[in-house]
Amino acid sequence: MRSTALLLDPRFRNHHTGPRHPERPERLEVLDLLFAAERYRDLERMTPRLATQEELRRVHEHDHVAAVAASADRPRTHFDADTPASAGSFEAARLAAGGAIELAQAIAAGEVENGFAAVRPPGHHAEASGPMGFCLFNNVAVVARDLLARGSAHRVLIVDWDVHHGNGTQHSFYQDDRVMYASTHQYPFYPGTGAAHEVGKGAGAGFTMNLPMPAGAGDGEYYAAFREVLVPVARRFDPDFVLVSAGFDAHRDDPLASIELSTGAFGHLTAALTDVADECAGGRILLLLEGGYELAALTASVDASVAVLREPHVFDRFEGELTPDGQRAREALNSSWGKI
Ligand code: TFG
Numbered sequence: 001m002r003s004t005a006l007l008l009d010p011r012f013r014n015h016h017t018g019p020r021h022p023e024r025p026e027r028l029e030v031l032d033l034l035f036a037a038e039r040y041r042d043l044e045r046m047t048p049r050l051a052t053q054e055e056l057r058r059v060h061e062h063d064h065v066a067a068v069a070a071s072a073d074r075p076r077t078h079f080d081a082d083t084p085a086s087a088g089s090f091e092a093a094r095l096a097a098g099g100a101i102e103l104a105q106a107i108a109a110g111e112v113e114n115g116f117a118a119v120r121p122p123g124h125h126a127e128a129s130g131p132m133g134f135c136l137f138n139n140v141a142v143v144a145r146d147l148l149a150r151g152s153a154h155r156v157l158i159v160d161w162d163v164h165h166g167n168g169t170q171h172s173f174y175q176d177d178r179v180m181y182a183s184t185h186q187y188p189f190y191p192g193t194g195a196a197h198e199v200g201k202g203a204g205a206g207f208t209m210n211l212p213m214p215a216g217a218g219d220g221e222y223y224a225a226f227r228e229v230l231v232p233v234a235r236r237f238d239p240d241f242v243l244v245s246a247g248f249d250a251h252r253d254d255p256l257a258s259i260e261l262s263t264g265a266f267g268h269l270t271a272a273l274t275d276v277a278d279e280c281a282g283g284r285i286l287l288l289l290e291g292g293y294e295l296a297a298l299t300a301s302v303d304a305s306v307a308v309l310r311e312p313h314v315f316d317r318f319e320g321e322l323t324p325d326g327q328r329a330r331e332a333l334n335s336s337w338g339k340i
């Protein structure tokens with residue numbers, strides 16, 4: 001059993017998004033119940049700290065941070081049609097980013113082997129210039145910048161399996177060869193970015209990898225994408241830290257999208273990435289929650305992922321033959337990748 005740390009805090013629930021908004025506090029209440037289970041009694045728990053202005057400013061412009069800070073003085077702010085904030089949102093967003101930094105530091109220092117950050121608001125759509133798509137600060141980008149700034153890592157792999165493309169994260173590192181951004185996502189879909197031809201620019205050319213998936217894609221397509229493309233390319237990059245934008249909205253029961261992953265698939269995807277982390281990064285891997293809106297599917301999928309973090313051998317390790325579904329997906333993938 002590995003030592004896995006969990007970041008979860010009741011103050012994340014003080015980010016109120018309003019009635020009928022899918023990104024709601026109950027998402028973390030169900031995870032709180034999951035981690036109260038007997039089998040999680042010996043999981044390390046971390047209490048988050050606030051991210052500092054300096055840490056946030058490594059990713060976000062001054063006016064962006066100031067605008068989110070100002071939202072704390074009002075009951076309700078709308079950064080865009082989908083991105084509301086309440087009086088508690090600034091604190092929650094700073095705890096999400098700061099807590100994730102702390103957890104990454106604990107992993108880098110060898111205090112724990114890996115971790116899961118059950119945070120909200122999510123982060124991967126937030127740009128340098130402002131909040132977007134339910135996201136206030138880009139948690140995963142802030143952590144990657146922090147690891148590089150402290151010299152805790154020199155090459156960071158960010159894998160984003162949320163069903164939506166992480167435009168903000170991609171843009172943060174588009175010209176940077178120290179951070180590889182690799183994303184699977186439904187495409188075309190919200191937010192519109194993430195075409196396969198978006199591969200990075202300048203020094204960062206080849207360090208952005210988009211694996212767009214058509215509506216209806218499922219476990220076979222994802223396994224093929226990970227096994228045939230993402231994992232081999234990630235190994236060659238040879239990261240010394242692996243961060244995962246772990247959204248669970250590609251689950252077949254999720255109401256926001258049309259990807260058909262099973263619950264177990266999240267265990268397999270986690271296992272594929274713990275393999276990369278074990279081989280390249282001394283096992284250092286941190287999962288950060290992004291989306292996932294069907295509460296039972298979210299709970300079960302997080303359970304599968306954390307089970308693999310703690311005991312990677314509970315799932316297959318991408319050995320053996322692909323299923324017929326997976327073989328068809330591999331052929332489709334090879335033909336689309338042959339075109340670029
Ligand atoms: C549905 C009802 C009320 C408000 C918004 C809404 C909605 C459904 N699907 C979307 C896609 N929207 C609004 C626009 N949009 C988004 O902003 C996101 S971001 C949906 C899921 C997002 C995410 C994140 F950021 F939360 F992690 O990637 O899962």
Ligand code: ZN
Nearest residue numbers: 162163164291
């Ligand atoms: Zn999403």
